[in-house]
Amino acid sequence: MVEIRHLPDSICMLKHLKSLEISNCLLIEQLPEEICRLECLEELYLWSCTSLRDIPNSICKMKWLKYLRVVGCDKVEKLPEKLGCLKYLEKLELGRCKSLQGIPNSICKMKCLKRLDLSSCDQVENLPEEIGCLECLKELDIFSEGISRLRLPQSIFQLKGLRITGSRDQLQSYGFTSFTESYPGSLNLYAVEL
Structure with missing residues (x-):
């Protein structure tokens, strides 16, 4: 089995690509900076890429991106500050990103965001104060198996x-x-509706 250490830069030439999933690539440390050239990309899934350190700032130029899933990427510490430029993003899933330190305030500009998953992101202490501006937000997953330090802003x-x-x-x-029990039979998973 060959372990992939990096994506070829030529992947950025696939201008009509709509969905890209990178799963269990344990040695990938970074994505190509030119990933924003995937102009039509609607879905980007990064799953269990345990060596991935950051998400390139250029991702904020992917104007049609609807789903961004960065799950089980243990070394990702921060997200691009201008993530809020992804104005059509509907789902931002960051589950099990154990080193993630916070969420940029700019996400409050995401007027289409319906789901935010921060489950087992135990280092995240604050949500942006203006999160109440996200009128389309219907799901917030903050489940933590350990001690959660997350503070919910009043908004x-x-x-x-x-x-x-x-x-x-x-x-x-x-x-x-x-x-209520979120999923009957699940271990300690509950939900409240505002």
Whole structure:
């Protein structure tokens, strides 16, 4: 089995590519800086790329991107500051990014964002103060198996119909007293709807 260490720069010439999934590429440390040349890309999935260190800033130029999933990428510490330029992004899934330090404030410009997954992102302590501006946001997953340090800003309570998923202890720590099992039979996964 050949381990892929980097994507060829020529991948950026696939101008009509709509979906790109990079899974279990344990040695990839970075994506090509010119990835923004994938002008038609709507879905980018980075799954268990455990050596990936960062997401290039140029990704913010991918104007048609709807789904960005960076899951199980343990070494990713930060996201591009201008991520909010992805104005058509509907799903931002960052589950199990154990080193992720925070979420850029610019995501509050994402008027189409419906789902934000921060499950097991235990280093993230704050959500942007203006997250209440995300009128389309319907799902927020903050489940943590360990001790969660995440603070919910007050503006989040403006998002009527938002479903927040987390552990029973997490939801109680935010003052929620009424919640339901998110998936019956699941281990300690509960949800509350604002």
